[in-house]
Amino acid sequence: MTADAARPEIDPPQRRVLLRAGGLNKRFGGVHAVRDISLAIPEGAIFAVIGPNGAGKSTLLNLLSGIYRPDAGSMVLGGIDLTGLPAHRRVRHGIARTFQKIRLFRHLSAIENVVAGFHIHYDIPAWQYVVHGPAFRRNHARCRQEAARLLAFMGLEARAHLPAGSLSYGEQRMLEIARALATAPRLLMVDEPAAGLNTAEVDTLLERILMLRRDGLTLCIVEHNMDLVMKVADRVMVIDYGQFLFEGTPAEVQSHAGVVGAYLGGELR
Amino acid sequence: MSDAEPARLTPARLGLGPIGSRRLALLCAALTIAVLPLVFTDTYWRTNLIVCALNVMLAIGLDFVLGYAGQLNLGQSAFYGIGAYVSTLLITRLGVPFWPAFAGAVAFSCLAGVVLSLFAMRLRGHYLAIASLGFAVITYQILLNWISLTQGPLGIYAIPPPPPLTLPGLPAIDFHDLANLFYLVAGFALLSYLLVDQLIRSPIGETLTAIREDEVSAASLGMNCGAWKVFAFGVGAAVAGAAGGFYAGFVGTLVPDAFFITESFTILAMVVVGGMGTLIGPVCGAILLTLLPELLRGIGDLRLVVYGVAVTLVVLFIPGGIAEAARLALGRLGRSSRRGGAR
Numbered sequence A: 001m002t003a004d005a006a007r008p009e010i011d012p013p014q015r016r017v018l019l020r021a022g023g024l025n026k027r028f029g030g031v032h033a034v035r036d037i038s039l040a041i042p043e044g045a046i047f048a049v050i051g052p053n054g055a056g057k058s059t060l061l062n063l064l065s066g067i068y069r070p071d072a073g074s075m076v077l078g079g080i081d082l083t084g085l086p087a088h089r090r091v092r093h094g095i096a097r098t099f100q101k102i103r104l105f106r107h108l109s110a111i112e113n114v115v116a117g118f119h120i121h122y123d124i125p126a127w128q129y130v131v132h133g134p135a136f137r138r139n140h141a142r143c144r145q146e147a148a149r150l151l152a153f154m155g156l157e158a159r160a161h162l163p164a165g166s167l168s169y170g171e172q173r174m175l176e177i178a179r180a181l182a183t184a185p186r187l188l189m190v191d192e193p194a195a196g197l198n199t200a201e202v203d204t205l206l207e208r209i210l211m212l213r214r215d216g217l218t219l220c221i222v223e224h225n226m227d228l229v230m231k232v233a234d235r236v237m238v239i240d241y242g243q244f245l246f247e248g249t250p251a252e253v254q255s256h257a258g259v260v261g262a263y264l265g266g267e268l269r
Numbered sequence B: 001m002s003d004a005e006p007a008r009l010t011p012a013r014l015g016l017g018p019i020g021s022r023r024l025a026l027l028c029a030a031l032t033i034a035v036l037p038l039v040f041t042d043t044y045w046r047t048n049l050i051v052c053a054l055n056v057m058l059a060i061g062l063d064f065v066l067g068y069a070g071q072l073n074l075g076q077s078a079f080y081g082i083g084a085y086v087s088t089l090l091i092t093r094l095g096v097p098f099w100p101a102f103a104g105a106v107a108f109s110c111l112a113g114v115v116l117s118l119f120a121m122r123l124r125g126h127y128l129a130i131a132s133l134g135f136a137v138i139t140y141q142i143l144l145n146w147i148s149l150t151q152g153p154l155g156i157y158a159i160p161p162p163p164p165l166t167l168p169g170l171p172a173i174d175f176h177d178l179a180n181l182f183y184l185v186a187g188f189a190l191l192s193y194l195l196v197d198q199l200i201r202s203p204i205g206e207t208l209t210a211i212r213e214d215e216v217s218a219a220s221l222g223m224n225c226g227a228w229k230v231f232a233f234g235v236g237a238a239v240a241g242a243a244g245g246f247y248a249g250f251v252g253t254l255v256p257d258a259f260f261i262t263e264s265f266t267i268l269a270m271v272v273v274g275g276m277g278t279l280i281g282p283v284c285g286a287i288l289l290t291l292l293p294e295l296l297r298g299i300g301d302l303r304l305v306v307y308g309v310a311v312t313l314v315v316l317f318i319p320g321g322i323a324e325a326a327r328l329a330l331g332r333l334g335r336s337s338r339r340g341g342a343r
Helices: A057-065 A087-092 A110-116 A134-153 A169-181 A199-214 A226-232 A250-254 A257-264 B011-015 B019-039 B043-068 B076-094 B098-119 B125-145 B178-201 B203-213 B215-220 B225-251 B261-274 B280-299 B302-317 B321-342
Strands: A017-028 A031-042 A046-050 A072-077 A095-097 A187-191 A218-222 A235-240 A243-248
Touching: A017 A057, A017 A218, A031 A046, A031 A057, A031 A072, A031 A218, A031 A235, A031 A243, A046 A057, A046 A226, A057 A072, A057 A095, A057 A187, A057 A218, A087 A095, A087 B215, A095 A169, A110 A134, A110 A169, A110 B203, A134 A169, A134 B203, A169 A187, A169 A199, A199 A218, A199 A226, A218 A226, A226 A250, A235 A250, A243 A250, A243 A257, B019 B043, B019 B178, B043 B076, B043 B178, B043 B203, B043 B225, B043 B261, B043 B280, B076 B098, B076 B125, B076 B225, B076 B261, B098 B125, B098 B225, B125 B261, B178 B203, B178 B225, B203 B215, B203 B225, B215 B225, B261 B280, B261 B302, B261 B321, B280 B302, B280 B321
Parallel strands: A046 A218, A046 A235, A095 A187, A187 A218
Antiparallel strands: A017 A031, A017 A072, A235 A243
16 A cells, blocks of 8 residues: 555665655635555655646645645654644644745845745843843854854855845745755755746756755655756656656656647647 | 935834933823923813823824724723723722722733724724724623623712822822823823833834734744734723723712713724834824814814814825825925925
């Protein structure tokens, strides 16, 4: 029944699974948006989820990040059962995400957006929220510094003090990633990070994603841009009509008839 | 880092002024409070000053909930009333001394805020506004109809002001004197301001602002939006409860009509006219909207029209309120002076 048993093994050397989900289901009224999807994201890998519009990719991501509750199914992250946890609790176990439709704090500056991402890492005695003591100042300085570093990493250091809403579309996508990284995640899930980006920006994004993986981060990418997926992904899962279609390496996906069918609108099964 | 970008007036920069200027502002505020009763010596104006200070507290409390946490709370009049009635009943019925009764009023109002927000946690925007307004109506009706406890519309009379305060080495400070009472209430208003200001400058401020801007996004960063909204409501209601605790001793009589739902809208107008999401704005708004009707007394009933038109104009044309207008004016001033310097 487990997803792995039926599928080709993960590329050698065998990697530990970071996130394992089994039998996920989500209905919205009569629409069965996600139907019995199981997945296993190997630690340190880039795991891509692709599929045509309306295939249920974003719903799947919302289930994994805890924005939606699944009607059925379970999720385990590194031995911790996430199934019943709300989104904000999952962040503390190391899940961070970005949004397909950008959801920045538009009226806050870029750096304030990133600083907000440090929320779970504050370590200040309660009274110092009222009387700002040394621990408060240390935390404050460290967060600003770390936020500036993350902005620089995403190439946004010159935008630090501009309102997030005034940044270009591409910059906003980068800022969302910087903000998600501020939570210091083990698994970063990015929802269509390349949507609306120009070629140069996609290249930058690719480079950053690869740098993050090199540093040991596990990524789950929901993406339309096949080019990007084929370049960076270690594993690709294809879904259509809310159902699992195929999983394999990028090369395997490209040669799989069913996948080509789904993308070209051909007959399934 | 901030030096890299000269001459940019960003909200972050304006909000995070150097510590020196904050101390200076605090000193100015304290001095103004000290001087005001010396300038206005008649009972009428001193009464108005105290009303100003009470309204400043109410506006600060609401601004924390509305301006920072982004929750449209129309229950502020109820928390004000709960504070007033709880402290008065503790004093008159149970013989509790003023200050413990005051603390009880703050605690009970805070609790009421927490309970309301627990019930209304899943609501936002207009729905929360309706729920909180309903809470204000219910509270008013209870105050009006639970006659055995509150004496209903008959009211509670002859409520004494806070007891004299004796500080070592000083003559007793008698709060029958309106100037002293003003110092007390204004001192607490300043204290509320500082408390809320400190909270806002801490990560709590960042968290509440993030929740105001986008709850889903805030949750994706690990923020427990529900719990933080409850916290904001609790703080806002506690500040209103403190204002209520002073109200009864100041006015001397307590009737439910003082806490009718229109009071909620008046407080809302103060926050909106002053500028939501800034602290100094609602303070200015509270003072302006308290004094404006008094200053317009000369034109009789027309004053209500002028008042209404003034509020409407601000909301229509300066949605950021007084704070926004001042910021724009300062920005323009700064630009023109720089241009002058360049020439």
